[in-house]
Amino acid sequence: MSNLEAVPEEIICTEGARTNGVEFLTPREVPLGGPRAMPVRRTLPQKQRSLIGAWCFLDHYGPDLVPDSGGMRVPRHPHTGLATVSWLFTGKIAHRDSAGYEAxxxxxxxxxxxxxxGISHQEFSTPDTGILHGAQLWYALPDTARNMAPTFEHYAPEPVPGDGTELR
Structure with missing residues (x-):
């Protein structure tokens, strides 16, 4: 959701507090892909909040020193009725799935x-990745899309240069 206010009121969030309808969720550490896997900080789901709209999972990982940790090694596993959004800040991840998509x-x-x-996929940090840092968000598909054929899209936006910045 975007806030279109030109000068929005600042809200200071603290753990466990509710301020003007804002709820602060504390992530917990979970192993991604099994007990000896890379740890991620999972904000959704939680006991008191399983969804935010259609969003059902939110994982943040890294910055992770791949030569020390071994990086991301998530073997093939299935998904149905949802979509995953993988957003990377540093490093590279290879994706391969049962529908034939690779990226x-x-x-x-x-x-x-x-x-x-239904689709099954695997994700691995690439051998040339030194530091891995990113997020993965999952959302539940609406009933009208739950039984559609699986698909995959890769977005590589052109950077928009600014005064000492680069936006994507």
Whole structure:
């Protein structure tokens, strides 16, 4: 959701507090891909909040020193009825799935995998990745899309240069 106010009121959020309808959720650490896997900080789902709209998972990982940790090694696993959005800040991740899609996601790029009626995929940090840092968000598909054929899209936006900045 975007706030279109030109000068919005500043809200200071603190852990466990509710301020003007804002709820602060504390992430918990979970292993991504099994007990000896890379840890991620999972903000959704939680006992008191399983969804925010259609968003059902929110994981943040890194910055992770891949030579020390081994990086991301998520073996093939299935999904149905949802979509995953993988957004990378540093490093590279290789994606491969049962529908035949393969892609490398790089910083500033996004992978969108729509599982529909079912897909299996795997994700691994690439051998040349030194530091891995990113986020993965999952959303539940509406009933009208739950049984669609699985699909995948890779977005690599052109950078928009600014005064000492680069936006994607």
């Amino acid at each position: 490398i996601v790089r910083p500033g790029e996004v992978n969108l995998m729509i599982a529909g009626r």
